[in-house]
Amino acid sequence: MDISGIFFIEEGNISHIHLYKEGSFWKAYEQSAYLFFERKAETDFAS
Numbered sequence: 048m049d050i051s052g053i054f055f056i057e058e059g060n061i062s063h064i065h066l067y068k069e070g071s072f073w074k075a076y077e078q079s080a081y082l083f084f085e086r087k088a089e090t091d092f093a094s
Contacts, residue, residue: 048067053067053076053077054076054077057076057077057078057079058077060077060078060079060082061078062082063079063082064079064082064083064086065079066079
């Protein structure tokens with residue numbers, strides 16, 4: 048998927064973490080990256 052397709056998906060995203068495979072890596076962009084960070088921060092503080 049190209050970057051314009053990813054941005055189209057992320058534009059209306061408010062509640063899902065979408066991961067996109069690029070080569071050997073999985074990446075999150077835009078709102079997905081933000082939501083991932085929020086979830087990670089919640090688990091870090093809960094420990």
